[in-house]
Amino acid sequence: MTSPFALSAGQRAWYAEVRDLAAQRLRPLAEAGAPGRVNRPLVEALGELGLLARVLPPGGDGPAVCAMDLCLLREALAQECTEAETALALQGLGAYPVARFGxxxxxxxxxxAVVAGRAVTAFALSEPGAGSDAAALALAARPAGDGGWRxxxxKCWISNAPDADLCTVFARTGPEPGARxxxxxxxxxxxxxxxxxxVEMLAAHPVGTLTFDGVPVGPDDVxxxxxxxFRVAMATLALFRPSVGAFAVGMARAALAATLAHAAGRQAFGGPLKDLQAVSHRLAEMATRTEAAALLVYAAAAAHDAGAEDVVRRAAMAKLFATETAQYVVDSAVQIHGARALCRGHLLEHLYREVRAPRIYEGATEVQRTIIARELYR
Structure with a gap:
């Protein structure tokens, strides 16, 4: 197993290759897409480049998904093109239940079709009354006379809704309360x-609602x-929580790189900004927190791939620390850049809108702290 504290030469080379693909091939497709809607050419490109295949093996006996690969992919893509990162993550999130449990x-x-980028997926868990409390689902699967359900x-806040070609939908088939x-x-x-x-969001992501008026499903759809x-949902989130942290780390690295360049070139008070102690110390804090977040993410991914018993705690820690760190780093980057960072179209204006949501979805920061505290007493 690769040490969680250092990536191998092969991993570093692949990471650099993914960044280059994101900048050269994927970013132009992202910029040409309609904001807030599924970008099918972008998803197809992810398939053609073989990136989706690294997340979702196409059929067969359902080989395990590599959490480290997923994290490195999301971090590398996020540094160059957050839209490509999100499109890849949503394909994985919606289809992983099939890959793992189908x-x-x-x-x-x-x-x-999903791996090729020809079919777009959605993970339909959240509801108007069941967000962080995922066990409070109310979507009803009522028995039908043909042996299936209606x-x-x-569902609300569903990424890729309502345009997805295939949705993994979680519904209540029995009277048991909670997760049962x-x-x-x-x-x-x-x-x-x-x-x-x-639904129009702060960051222009493809998000929407799904309504079910007697939608038929059968035993072959289970x-x-x-x-x-609930086990399917939690296993999916256990894999993707560290990679949400990887997405956050990628955004933090992009913001930090932009700020280092700006602070070195911007003249103020008789010299470059980087020579001001207030700025240099903030840069040091941004860099240190970003590196710590990356290490937590890699450690959680390595634990998942090794089948470690403490993967739930590690995943929660990685998601918690990395998303909170990214918020701090991007906000600090905006502060150091000043008003120019608030102009529409600036990288940091884009990241400032993008960075807020990961602290909420797939388990809000407060939920992650609850999970960590519970796991400490196991």
Whole structure:
């Protein structure tokens, strides 16, 4: 196993290659896309470049997804093109339940198109009354006479909704409270009764609602076991939480690099900004926190890939520290740049909008602290 404290030469070379692909091939596609909607040419490019295949093996016997690969991908992409990073992450989040828990038939039917970038996925967990408290799901899967179910209710804050081609939807199939009685279903676009609408966000991400008015699902649509959907959801989040931290680290590195260049070239009070102690100490703090966040992320990814018992705690720590660090670093970068960083189209104006959401989604900062405290007493 690669030490979590140092990347191998091969990993560093691949990281650099991904950054170059993001800057040269993916950023132009991102800039040409419609803000707030699924960018299909960008998703297709991720498939053509083989990046989605590093996250989601296309079919077969469901080989394990490498958390370290996922983290390095997200961090490298985020430094050059946050839209590409988000598109890749959403493909993985929506399809990982199939890769990990799906039947061979489900994997062979759905994953090749997802990995190729021809099909867009969504992970439909959150609801109007169930965000951080994911066990409070209310979307009802009512038994139908044909041995299947009909879905009734609403999902909200769903990335890639309502344009996704395939949604992993979590619904309540039994009367048991809390995590018990939740089942994961695959719901392709076009099912009768499936609707939705886009939601305009602070950062222009493809996010929306999904509505279910008697949407039919059958036994072949169940991911994992009936009543085992909460386990599917939590296993997915356990993999992706460290990589949310990697996304945050990538944004922090981009903000730090821009600020180092600005502080070296900007003249103020008789010299470059970097020579002012207030600025130099802030830069040192930004760099130190970013490096610490990266190490936590790599350690959590290595623990996941090794099957360590403390992966839940490590994942929560990585997500918590990295997202809070990125907020600090980007905010500090804006402060050092001054008013120019607030101009629409500036890198830091973009990062300032992008960096806020990761402290909320896939378990808010407060939820991560609760998880860490609980795990300390196990």
């Amino acid at each position: 039947t061979r038939e489900q994997r062979e039917r759905h994953l090749p 879905l009734h209710g609403e 009685g939740v089942t994961a279903f695959l719901v392709p676009a076009g099912r009768p009764g499936l609707g939705g609408a886009s 991911v994992g076991e009936v009543g085992g959907g």
